[in-house]
Amino acid sequence: MRKLILAVVFLAICPLLVAQQAMNNDSVIKLVKAGLSEDLIVTTISGAAGNYDISADGIIALKTAGVSDKVVAAIVAKASAPAPTIAGLPTQGDAAQTSADTDLNNPNIAHDPGIYMYTKGPNGMELTMLEASVYSSGKTGGMFATALTYGIVKTKLKAVISGANSNVHTSDGGVIFYFYFEEENKSFGGSKTPNQYTLLKFDAKANSRETQTGSMNAFGSSMGTDVNAANGFTYKKIKPGIFKVIPAGQLVPGEYCFLPAGGQAGSAAASYLFAFGITAQ
Numbered sequence: 416m417r418k419l420i421l422a423v424v425f426l427a428i429c430p431l432l433v434a435q436q437a438m439n440n441d442s443v444i445k446l447v448k449a450g451l452s453e454d455l456i457v458t459t460i461s462g463a464a465g466n467y468d469i470s471a472d473g474i475i476a477l478k479t480a481g482v483s484d485k486v487v488a489a490i491v492a493k494a495s496a497p498a499p500t501i502a503g504l505p506t507q508g509d510a511a512q513t514s515a516d517t518d519l520n521n522p523n524i525a526h527d528p529g530i531y532m533y534t535k536g537p538n539g540m541e542l543t544m545l546e547a548s549v550y551s552s553g554k555t556g557g558m559f560a561t562a563l564t565y566g567i568v569k570t571k572l573k574a575v576i577s578g579a580n581s582n583v584h585t586s587d588g589g590v591i592f593y594f595y596f597e598e599e600n601k602s603f604g605g606s607k608t609p610n611q612y613t614l615l616k617f618d619a620k621a622n623s624r625e626t627q628t629g630s631m632n633a634f635g636s637s638m639g640t641d642v643n644a645a646n647g648f649t650y651k652k653i654k655p656g657i658f659k660v661i662p663a664g665q666l667v668p669g670e671y672c673f674l675p676a677g678g679q680a681g682s683a684a685a686s687y688l689f690a691f692g693i694t695a696q
Contacts, residue, residue, distance in 0.1 A: 438465035588665035617670035
C-alpha cells in the first residue's frame, strides 16, 4: 500500500519535476533506489525530456547501480530518438532546407523546362521565364538578284514574330540566364545543352521582329544566322538539366532571342524561339 501511495504521489509531481530539470542517468538511478517499478520508470523516461549518457561507461554504471535491462533499453531508445518538434512543425534546419527546395527564384533547383533570365527585382533576385514564341518563315534580301541569276545568288531566310517588343524585359545589360531541360534525356526543343542555341539580336520593325535564320538558292538551303546579330555566350553546368548561361559582354538595348539549332525557316521541328528585351536604364 505504501508503494502504491508513493507511486501516485510521484506521478502527480512528475511534470513539475521534469519542467524544472531534465532526466539523466543519475535521475534514473535515484528512481530505482527509491523502489519504483520498472514500468513506472520506463513511462517516466519516455514522457520526460532527458540528457542521457549511453556510452559504454554510462551503461555499465547504470547496470552497476542496479538498473534493469528493460530500463536501460528505454534510456537508449530515448537518447537515440530524434528531437521532437512543436505541433508537428519542422525544425529550423528542415524549414531552411524546405524553403531552399521550394524557392521559385532559386536558380540551382529544378524548374519547369525553359529559358529564364535571372535579374534583380523589387524583392531581390528573380527568375523570369522567356517567351516561347512560334515564328513565321519569310524571305528577304537578294530575291531580285536571285531571280535575275536564275537562283545562283542566295536569298536570305528569316524568322518573323509579331509585335515590336517582347513581354519580358530587363534594364540589366549584364543579365545572366538559366536553361532548364527535362530529365530522362528529354528536353524542350530536343536539345540537351545551351550550345545548341544561338543568342541573336532582332531587327525590330514597327509591328514585328525578325532575324536571319539561313539562306537558299536553286541548289538548296542552308542554316546560317546573321553574324552581326549574333552574341556569343559561355555556359556552366550546375547539375543535370540545369545550365547557367552568361552572354559575352553587355547586351545593348534592343530585342533579342535564343534560337534553337535547326531554327531554319520552313523547319517544322524548330519553329519557335525564346524572346526577351533589354531596355535603356
